[in-house]
């Protein structure tokens with residue numbers, strides 16, 4: 001029976017049919033366990049389906065991608081389109097394979113917790129193929145409307161096609177056990193098995209414990225710890241595609257009017273729109289480069305720098321960490337429209353090339369120069385700027401909903417490494433800006449060590465005042481409910497997927513004062 005025949009229809013759009021579930025126990029890092037367990041399986045690694053002679057179905061494709069992600073650190077968003085093309089699935093089965101892959105990846109930690117309960121063994125002792133297939137089967141059973149018998153039989157068949165009878169027997173037995181209770185019952189059983197409240201929530205919402213703790217700490221800066229469940233849950237939903245109309249190149253209203261059935265306006269930025277469905281490149285304006293695919297939070301924080309006060313002719317604006325150029329395009333459009341000078345910098349040459357491509361519709365390399373320096377070199381020479389964006393390299397914990405496997409790959413040690421670099425980049429920007437000039441410090445992470453921690457240290461060095469970023473953003477996005485985080489003598493802004501429908505972008509706007517106060 002084909003996937004299509006057996007499926008009663010998935011819950012659709014990446015959302016679960018009922019309640020979603022999740023992972024860990026008492027602080028153990030499932031991410032590490034995941035990979036070590038996977039690697040111990042050895043053998044075939046991602047080598048493809050053994051003895052597969054029929055056309056692969058949706059579950060074969062999903063299983064293939066999930067194993068490549070678990071064992072070979074593949075990126076699902078890169079590999080899946082490739083495998084879908086190879087398998088030549090119907091549109092419907094391609095949709096099912098996509099939902100199964102992303103949904104399983106997001107909730108894999110939770111499904112591991114269920115597998116531990118049914119298999120009565122630590123998940124690290126389950127080999128990679130069986131573990132991945134059990135996650136995939138559990139996802140179908142508990143979070144989609146796929147019929148139970150199809151979820152079990154087709155998943156077991158996919159394992160057989162790939163790995164032989166040994167793992168398929170284990171997968172069959174345990175999927176049958178999972179199928180004996182409904183999603184709510186499993187949720188209750190997993191919850192009962194984890195006494196610690198935060199660890200329980202982390203597992204139920206399928207996040208590593210350290211990330212759940214960091215998000216709770218970030219929310220506590222706004223006295224909103226009670227939003228933690230919503231914040232975690234938002235990372236388990238597929239984001240809607242948001243677009244930006246490039247100022248001076250096109251107007252949002254004109255684009256909205258041209259595509260009333262496809263686009264709606266998005267209140268998170270003055271140039272933002274939401275795409276109802278389909279491929280953004282179907283829009284002529286996207287193909288022309290005057291409308292860009294861009295998270296609305298990214299738009300808002302970039303525009304906060306150019307609109308904090310009116311740009312004057314001749315102002316020099318720098319994007320210090322520009323690759324791949326999303327915010328550069330928006331900033332450059334604003335600066336050129338005001339008669340200013342824009343330049344960008346990106347240390348990785350391949351990404352600097354992407355910045356040049358992103359800027360091409362606005363001007364040539366002479367009018368919009370892109371340098372390839374380590375950003376920490378800025379501020380050492382005499383070149384000065386009136387406004388600088390530091391969109392710092394960060395853990396990306398604010399965009400977990402976009403990369404389903406990312407949460408299992410990040411490590412707490414990444415934060416320490418990146419925060420040292422973030423601090424130096426911000427210091428370089430402060431040196432490179434003129435007295436009275438503005439620096440926007442931005443991360444796509446709400447982790448306090450990457451956000452307020454960095455800004456507070458820069459403020460303590462003296463010579464800065466904290467401009468009220470929430471107040472500026474309220475003017476740009478009056479419909480958003482924006483609270484502030486106290487930093488220095490002002491407030492910074494933290495956006496959230498669950499509250500604002502954007503990535504969790506952080507913004508601090510800093511003005512260099514004339515004289516430097518002693519520390």
Ligand SMILES: C[S@@+](CC[C@H](N)C(=O)[O-])C[C@H]1O[C@@H](n2cnc3c(N)ncnc32)[C@H](O)[C@@H]1O
Nearest residue numbers: 321322323324325326327347374375391392393
């Ligand atoms: C968060 S991304 C910037 C995203 C970009 N602003 C956009 O909207 O498309 C950070 C960028 O900083 C770059 N980067 C990392 N270390 C850097 C350094 N020392 N100097 C300059 N850029 C750096 C990374 O390669 C990455 O492209």
